[in-house]
Amino acid sequence: AQKITQTQPGMFVQEKEAVTLDCTYDTSDQSYGLFWYKQPSSGEMIFLIYQGSYDEQNATEGRYSLNFQKARKSANLVISASQLGDSAMYFCAMRTGGSQGNLIFGKGTKLSVKP
Amino acid sequence: EAQVTQNPRYLITVTGKKLTVTCSQNMNHEYMSWYRQDPGLGLRQIYYSMNVEVTDKGDVPEGYKVSRKEKRNFPLILESPSPNQTSLYFCASSSHIYGELFFGEGSRLTVL
Numbered sequence: 001a002q003k004i005t006q007t008q009p010g011m012f013v014q015e016k017e018a019v020t021l022d023c024t025y026d027t028s029d030q031s032y033g034l035f036w037y038k039q040p041s042s043g044e045m046i047f048l049i050y051q052g053s054y055d056e057q058n059a060t061e062g063r064y065s066l067n068f069q070k071a072r073k074s075a076n077l078v079i080s081a082s083q084l085g086d087s088a089m090y091f092c093a094m095r096t097g098g099s100q101g102n103l104i105f106g107k108g109t110k111l112s113v114k115p
Numbered sequence: 116e117a118q119v120t121q122n123p124r125y126l127i128t129v130t131g132k133k134l135t136v137t138c139s140q141n142m143n144h145e146y147m148s149w150y151r152q153d154p155g156l157g158l159r160q161i162y163y164s165m166n167v168e169v170t171d172k173g174d175v176p177e178g179y180k181v182s183r184k185e186k187r188n189f190p191l192i193l194e195s196p197s198p199n200q201t202s203l204y205f206c207a208s209s210s211h212i213y214g215e216l217f218f219g220e221g222s223r224l225t226v227l
Contacts, residue, residue, distance in 0.1 A: 033213045045205060045218035052213070091158070101146050101165070101212030102173060105158045 002027050002099050004092050006106035013082045014114050020067070021077040021109045023092030029053075032096040034075040035103070036066065039089040048090075051075060079111075087113045117142045121206050121219035128196060129227050136191040136222050138206030146209045147189040148173070148216070149181065151202040158205070164189055165212075196226040 003026040013019040025034065036048040051059045051066045059066045067076040079086055092106040119140045128134055140147065148163040150173075160173030164183040178200055180192040189208075193200060206219040 031213065033215075035215065037218075043203060043221045043223070045207075045221070047215050047217070050215055095213055095216070097212060100171070101148070101163060101209070102160045103148075103150075103158075103207070103216050107157050 002029075002094065002096060002104050004094055004104055004106035006092055006109050008109045009107070010110040010112070012112050012114055013079075013086075015084060016081055018078060018080045019082055019111065021079070021090050021092075021111065023075045023077065023106060025073050025075060025092075025094050027094065027096050027098070029096040029098045032094055034066070034068070035093045035095070036064070036075075036077045037091045037093060038086075039091065039108070041088070045091075049077065082113045084113050084115060087111060117217070119206055119208055119217050119219040121204075121222045123222060124220060125223050127225045127227065130197055131195050134193050134196060134224075136193075136204060136206075136224070138189045138191065138219060139187050140189075140206075140208040140217070141187065142208060142210070142217065143186065144208035144210050144217070145186070146212060147183065148207045149179070149189070149191050150205045150207065151175065152205065152221075153202050161191070161204075193224075196224075198226050200224065201226050 005024045032053045034051045038046040049061045065078045089108045149161040150158045152158045162181040164170045204222045207216045209216045
């Protein structure tokens, strides 16, 4: 079964510090894509970062990096130098061929950045 | 600008009154999909489409219909809305089944 697990319902981080949001996944497919999306209180879904299952290097996009550990089936999001605007829900998600392109989401982590 | 456009963004309606939520993308994507988001249940796929005239059920298709007559459009139809369809709906598209899914801004629907 395809599944994404995010074990942190909520997290706090001090402004300018780094924070890691945890994500583990389960799939028997060899080819898959891992994603992180941000959902601010306004509701839209904002794509942050992508990691392919065959990518050997961890993905980075500005202040976002994905710590991909394939053997452990984990895909943690690291946000460096947190900003107040980073306060939002963060969703880890996965797409596989076996899921017919369905983006399977975790339950999300609510991140609050403290000034 | 590359985007997925949904309309309406907000709608309050009554039980049984048919409604359509439109979705259009300008990226020439083959794959399109509808999701609903509910507190405690996360995002769940309603229907998806691999290409024109090809649609299939997702995890929660009951009470919904879709069509894909043109590549850019993928409307979601609620023939007889009920209060349990009150939700935040997202349309999304991508160029293939592994890549980034681009989301619309969401449509918040309330059925009284």
